[in-house]
Amino acid sequence: MASTTPFRSGTRLAEIRHTPAQVRVITAAFGLFAEYGVAGTSLQMIADAMGVTKAAVYHQFKTKDEIVIATADHELVTLEAAVENAEAAPSRVEARRVLLLQLVDFSVRNRAQVRAWQGDPAMMRVLAKHEPFSGLTKRMFALLADDDSDTDWSIPAAMLAAAITAVGQPALAALDPEVLRQRVFHYACRLLDLHD
Amino acid sequence: MASTTPFRSGTRLAEIRHTPAQVRVITAAFGLFAEYGVAGTSLQMIADAMGVTKAAVYHQFKTKDEIVIATADHELVTLEAAVENAEAAPSRVEARRVLLLQLVDFSVRNRAQVRAWQGDPAMMRVLAKHEPFSGLTKRMFALLADDDSDTDWSIPAAMLAAAITAVGQPALAALDPEVLRQRVFHYACRLLDLHD
DNA sequence: GTCTATAATGTGATAGAC
DNA sequence: GTCTATCACATTATAGAC
Numbered sequence: 001m002a003s004t005t006p007f008r009s010g011t012r013l014a015e016i017r018h019t020p021a022q023v024r025v026i027t028a029a030f031g032l033f034a035e036y037g038v039a040g041t042s043l044q045m046i047a048d049a050m051g052v053t054k055a056a057v058y059h060q061f062k063t064k065d066e067i068v069i070a071t072a073d074h075e076l077v078t079l080e081a082a083v084e085n086a087e088a089a090p091s092r093v094e095a096r097r098v099l100l101l102q103l104v105d106f107s108v109r110n111r112a113q114v115r116a117w118q119g120d121p122a123m124m125r126v127l128a129k130h131e132p133f134s135g136l137t138k139r140m141f142a143l144l145a146d147d148d149s150d151t152d153w154s155i156p157a158a159m160l161a162a163a164i165t166a167v168g169q170p171a172l173a174a175l176d177p178e179v180l181r182q183r184v185f186h187y188a189c190r191l192l193d194l195h196d
Numbered sequence: 197m198a199s200t201t202p203f204r205s206g207t208r209l210a211e212i213r214h215t216p217a218q219v220r221v222i223t224a225a226f227g228l229f230a231e232y233g234v235a236g237t238s239l240q241m242i243a244d245a246m247g248v249t250k251a252a253v254y255h256q257f258k259t260k261d262e263i264v265i266a267t268a269d270h271e272l273v274t275l276e277a278a279v280e281n282a283e284a285a286p287s288r289v290e291a292r293r294v295l296l297l298q299l300v301d302f303s304v305r306n307r308a309q310v311r312a313w314q315g316d317p318a319m320m321r322v323l324a325k326h327e328p329f330s331g332l333t334k335r336m337f338a339l340l341a342d343d344d345s346d347t348d349w350s351i352p353a354a355m356l357a358a359a360i361t362a363v364g365q366p367a368l369a370a371l372d373p374e375v376l377r378q379r380v381f382h383y384a385c386r387l388l389d390l391h392d
Numbered sequence: 393g394t395c396t397a398t399a400a401t402g403t404g405a406t407a408g409a410c
Numbered sequence: 411g412t413c414t415a416t417c418a419c420a421t422t423a424t425a426g427a428c
Contacts, residue, residue, distance in 0.1 A: 021411070037317040040235030043404065056412050058405065119315025121233040128366075154367055155379045162362035163355040163387070170324075172354055183351045191359070191387050217393070238421065252394050254423070 016073050022060045023074075024050060030071040034113040038068055038122035068126045075117065076132055078106055083139050092146050096194065099143050104185045107164050108177050115168025118161070144192070160191055212269050218256045219270075220246060226267040230309040234264055234318035264322045271313065272328055274302055279335050288342050292390065295339050300381045303360050304373050311364025314357070340388070356387055 018026065028049040032041040043064060047054045061067045082102035089095035107114045117123060127133045144160070145153035166172070167180055189196035214222065224245040228237040239260060243250045257263045278298035285291035303310045313319060323329045340356070341349035362368070363376055385392035 035317060037233055037235050039233050040318050042402075044402080052411090053413060054404085055406085055414080059411060062405090064404070115315075116317060119311075120317075121231060121312060122236050155371075155376070156383050158362040158365045158368055159359040159380065159383055162365070163359040166354040166358035169354045169358070171350055175351070180351070184355065187352050187355050187387055190389070191383055193386065239423090240420075248393090249395065250422085251396080251424090255393065258423085260422070 016070075018070065018074070019060070022070065025057055025060050025067060026071050026074050029067050030074070030113060033068075033071065033120065033123065034116040037116065037120045038126075039120075065126055068123065069130060072117075072123070072127055072130060072133060075110075075113075076136060079136055080132075082106060083136060083143070086143050087139070092143075093194075095143050095146075096192075099140065100188055100192075100194075101185060103140075103164055104167075104181055104188060107167050108181045108184065110168075111173070112168045115165045118165055156192060160188060163191060164188060212266075214266065214270070215256070218266065221253055221256050221263060222267050222270050225263050226270070226309060229264075229267065229316070229319065230312040233312065233316050235316075261322055264319065265326060268313075268319070268323055268326060268329060271306075271309075272332060275332055276328075278302060279332060279339070282339050283335070289390075291339050291342075292388075295336065296384055296388075296390075297381060299336075299360055300363075300377055300384060303363050304377045304380065306364075307369070308364045311361045314361050352388060356384060359387060360384060 025046065029041065029046050032045055032049060036045070043054050043057055046067070047057050050057070057067075061070065082099065085102060086095045086099035089098050110117075141153070141157055144157050145151075164184060167184055172180065186196050221242065225237065225242050228241055228245060232241070239250050239253055242263070243253050246253070253263075257266060278295065281298060282291045282295035285294050306313075337349070337353055340353050341347075360380060363380055368376065382392050
């Protein structure tokens, strides 16, 4: 039976079990969400992309919202690992550096998906009610704002998050990933007044 | 620089005639687009927000895409004015400064709308095929990149555009507009290595 | 300009056969 | 797990009355 789960501070680990069939739905759905938005993606489009019928998709997830949450959880695993790496850093300055590097790396590797992920109202509506997401956001914010000064970090943090996801813009699609990684990291450091 | 401005080749002025009834549709639609996204907003929702029926909305615009384009044009008038003000500046440094100030001011005044405007895939799909928008984007980019160095401005320009629209994030909703304006401008200048 | 009525299609979702 | 078939409802869109 389910005894008291060893989750630390209410934040559940995003290590959720998904069957291979569910992962296929998640992969197809996430790509379509990035291209057409959550509201602009129908179950029929997901089924067509997988080469199956709507009912087959419904056998894996009971509702469309469950698919949205599952795609989010699937990505949150990577973000959670990045945050945990940063939290394990020896100093606060180093922790910020590690977090930034990993956020940039994560965004560059996903590009368009990351941009849609934070821009879509329908996606944000479900993520706002999703504890693992809000918990991760708080931990990231704490890492960024944890310094001696009495600066209000809410504005630069919000601008940083938005600026990093700019890697998904069509105008930058042709750029080499390594160049993009380095230069986005450089400008992100400048935004936060860090040395890179 | 201001003397050589007869360059309106193909770029139509966004002074498009809209009847009062059409403006009422545009206003209602744009608010809903910001909250639910374009794909997540139905004609029924627009009609309900206006207190009329669907057919009354259809009488003003033949298709949903026409409503999307009309809302864009309605906002582009303000952006166009900002670009023209910047282009009329006496120097390149001053032109950039004027453009930045007006972009920030415009974004703060609209907040959530601006964020949805550039984040929604459905909105971007119609704007990409819309010449007045791509023309304005090119003129803004030219103002930002117009300097002596051989720097590639595509990355910081994309990050800047995204960072400015961060003013629409829910976490910053409670902040005083004037504070938001000043601090976003400050960080935007830092991103571009300008003095503010 | 706004209404009622309706067409044609797409939507999320369910039931039951294989 | 996937399929066919179907449901109730919402969607874009049209036609014609007031």
